[in-house]
Amino acid sequence: MNPSTRYSNEIIEVLCETVQNFPIEGCTERCELIAVYRGEGEVSVEGEKIPLRRGSVVIIGRSSYRKITSEGELAIRRVLFSEENIPEELGSSLGTAEGWGSAYLSEKTIAHVISAIDRFSVAEELRGRSRADFSRAVLAELLIIVSSLAGEDESERECGLGARVAAYINENITSELSLEHIARTFFVSKYYLCRAFKRHAGTGVHSYVTAKRISLAKEMIASGEVASAVAYKVGFGDYSAFYRAYVKHVGKAPTEK
Numbered sequence: 001m002n003p004s005t006r007y008s009n010e011i012i013e014v015l016c017e018t019v020q021n022f023p024i025e026g027c028t029e030r031c032e033l034i035a036v037y038r039g040e041g042e043v044s045v046e047g048e049k050i051p052l053r054r055g056s057v058v059i060i061g062r063s064s065y066r067k068i069t070s071e072g073e074l075a076i077r078r079v080l081f082s083e084e085n086i087p088e089e090l091g092s093s094l095g096t097a098e099g100w101g102s103a104y105l106s107e108k109t110i111a112h113v114i115s116a117i118d119r120f121s122v123a124e125e126l127r128g129r130s131r132a133d134f135s136r137a138v139l140a141e142l143l144i145i146v147s148s149l150a151g152e153d154e155s156e157r158e159c160g161l162g163a164r165v166a167a168y169i170n171e172n173i174t175s176e177l178s179l180e181h182i183a184r185t186f187f188v189s190k191y192y193l194c195r196a197f198k199r200h201a202g203t204g205v206h207s208y209v210t211a212k213r214i215s216l217a218k219e220m221i222a223s224g225e226v227a228s229a230v231a232y233k234v235g236f237g238d239y240s241a242f243y244r245a246y247v248k249h250v251g252k253a254p255t256e257k
Helices: 086-096 107-125 128-171 181-187 190-203 207-223 227-233 238-252
Strands: 006-008 012-019 026-027 031-038 039-043 048-053 056-060 065-069 074-081 100-104
Touching: 006 086, 006 107, 012 107, 031 048, 031 107, 039 056, 048 056, 056 190, 074 107, 074 128, 107 128, 128 181, 128 207, 181 190, 181 207, 190 207, 207 227, 207 238, 227 238
Parallel strands: none
Antiparallel strands: 006 012, 012 074, 026 065, 031 056, 031 074, 039 048, 039 065, 056 100
């Protein structure tokens, strides 16, 4: 494929592009793999910036906002694919549906990646099921190469997300902090959110939020505020849930001195 090629079928879409003077930006409709084979630039994924150079490979989850920029000429290949075409055994290591991952590959490995991407065009000569099977096989090969290396940075990425979520919780402790709400805020799945947060904080999101709210409530009650009012001020939906949590964490009822 040359830098202006576009190829697609029901399994994948491949775009070979040169980024210069204008960015590629917007929300991804499918999972996206970006491989750089010439030049330097940067991709921002949900506000987190990743430098790009030859050998860089970035996997971005569906519905993530990304912006690819370059001051010079950045030659890339983009592979778009859906989660259902990710081999099941690779799903957790890639984290594509939950977040994103990046790796820098050696000259030899990036050559293999580019070669695998270019082989998608062979499917144009195939028909029926053979075309879909071939595309899935090449996609699996490509993701295996990348996941074996990108997975090395997974714990670091998860801890980074966990730290950002903890900061968000502390800044918004009296607001809505359901798993669904936080996951939407950070554009990740609830599963990935829980895993990343526990890696960072050593406890679950719900337990962390409850402990923080009870700590704040204890201070407010000690300052003279009424327990029944405090329950709602710190974010509990009803007093009975607040009462049970308070007794569990403090060891006595919120009305006891």
